[in-house]
Amino acid sequence: MGSAAVIAVAGALLLLHLSTIKSEDSALPHLTQKSTGFCTIFVDQNAYNCQEFVVQTEDGFLLGVQRLTARSAAASKGPAFLYHGLFLGGDIWVMNQPSESLAFILADAGYAVWIGNTRTTTFSYGHTSFTQHDQGFWDWCLDELARYDVPAMLKFVYSKSGQKIYYIGYSQGTQAAFAALSQGQQLLDIVEKFVMLAPVAYVNHATTPIGVAAVKLYADKILMALHINFFTFRSKTGRQLVDYICASMNMRCYGETISLLTGDNCCINATRRAFYDKYELQATSTKNLRHLAQQFRTGTFSQYDYGWWGNMQRYGSFNAPDYKLSHIPSNIKMMLIAAEKDSLATPPDVQHLLNELSYRPTFMSIPNYAHLDFVVGINANVDAYAKAMSFFQSQ
Numbered sequence: 001m002g003s004a005a006v007i008a009v010a011g012a013l014l015l016l017h018l019s020t021i022k023s024e025d026s027a028l029p030h031l032t033q034k035s036t037g038f039c040t041i042f043v044d045q046n047a048y049n050c051q052e053f054v055v056q057t058e059d060g061f062l063l064g065v066q067r068l069t070a071r072s073a074a075a076s077k078g079p080a081f082l083y084h085g086l087f088l089g090g091d092i093w094v095m096n097q098p099s100e101s102l103a104f105i106l107a108d109a110g111y112a113v114w115i116g117n118t119r120t121t122t123f124s125y126g127h128t129s130f131t132q133h134d135q136g137f138w139d140w141c142l143d144e145l146a147r148y149d150v151p152a153m154l155k156f157v158y159s160k161s162g163q164k165i166y167y168i169g170y171s172q173g174t175q176a177a178f179a180a181l182s183q184g185q186q187l188l189d190i191v192e193k194f195v196m197l198a199p200v201a202y203v204n205h206a207t208t209p210i211g212v213a214a215v216k217l218y219a220d221k222i223l224m225a226l227h228i229n230f231f232t233f234r235s236k237t238g239r240q241l242v243d244y245i246c247a248s249m250n251m252r253c254y255g256e257t258i259s260l261l262t263g264d265n266c267c268i269n270a271t272r273r274a275f276y277d278k279y280e281l282q283a284t285s286t287k288n289l290r291h292l293a294q295q296f297r298t299g300t301f302s303q304y305d306y307g308w309w310g311n312m313q314r315y316g317s318f319n320a321p322d323y324k325l326s327h328i329p330s331n332i333k334m335m336l337i338a339a340e341k342d343s344l345a346t347p348p349d350v351q352h353l354l355n356e357l358s359y360r361p362t363f364m365s366i367p368n369y370a371h372l373d374f375v376v377g378i379n380a381n382v383d384a385y386a387k388a389m390s391f392f393q394s395q
């Protein structure tokens with residue numbers, strides 16, 4: 001058999017295999033839905049002030065936003081806003097020791113640190129009318145993050161602080177900002193500078209073995225066809241899906257899920273693994289993954305493809321419109337920090353992104369880093385965060 005046929009058969013078997021698993025509500029991610037979780041779990045309140053806020057989006061999601069300041073330092077440098085990536089929550093910024101975690105480092109340096117949490121992640125607060133058992137709760141992708149979550153959180157931070165914001169995004173937290181900016185969301189009036197860690201717009205050169213295999217097997221379409229509205233590595237369905245993908249592609253995934261997703265991270269503290277595993281990886285919507293798979297297949301940075309009929313109704317065109325990076329105003333102040341071993345924000349895709357921008361951002365690439373080193377690397381404080389802070393303070 002040709003490899004296309006092998007893949008088609010493997011995909012069909014996957015469909016059968018998953019359709020026999022009952023979608024398990026018991027494995028749904030735990031949503032805090034209360035105002036204490038984040039600050040009490042992750043923050044030493046003797047050293048930091050930590051406050052919880054709930055920000056409602058125009059489409060009814062209740063996002064968790066936390067504000068951190070150091071008790072030892074006045075927050076004189078203004079607000080910094082941190083936006084996490086796919087399968088993570090805002091807690092990824094406080095996972096390491098204070099000297100290694102970006103949120104604490106910024107607070108110690110005199111920023112008022114605001115931590116964003118995407119809809120449906122662990123430290124958000126749900127929705128005004130949907131529960132996590134409703135399809136509507138999971139009916140979102142990057143488009144909604146760009147249209148609702150990013151503007152809602154930034155406007156909230158600006159309204160509370162009255163000062164322009166220093167934005168630090170990571171992975172999907174950069175892609176959402178690029179999408180929002182290219183659609184003319186009025187963010188430049190409220191954001192002073194952007195730092196994009198592991199910057200993502202295009203994803204078609206991604207080499208992440210699990211991701212590429214999942215796309216080849218049409219796992220995204222299959223999950224949708226089975227009305228499995230969300231995906232998490234923590235559920236039985238999620239684990240069986242990953243096992244199946246690995247077995248079909250002859251990959252040894254046992255214990256290696258993270259590096260097979262992100263590339264070979266150089267600098268993650270293995271002794272801390274159990275602590276990370278308690279909170280990450282978090283659930284995301286199947287639609288969000290499907291949108292990524294569409295972008296991988298087409299090589300475009302565009303809105304969700306609803307098929308020609310759905311696109312016509314929604315967008316007035318047969319194709320889903322592109323996010324036009326060239327529309328981002330050229331007076332924006334932005335730094336991109338990429339990683340050479342990143343299998344998600346790969347060097348060729350980062351280059352493509354740079355080529356599409358109408359301005360020349362400050363740019364650096366870290367040779368030995370892969371995707372996760374940016375958020376939990378033990379030396380990211382020196383390799384990346386110090387660089388971001390000097391960019392913020394530069395004229």
Ligand SMILES: *[C@@H]1O[C@H](CO)[C@@H](O)[C@H](O)[C@H]1NC(C)=O
Pocket residue numbers: 097100269270271272378
């Ligand atoms: C690695 O994690 C362990 C367990 O949390 C911790 O005791 C140790 O200090 C960490 N090492 C570094 C370099 O952060």
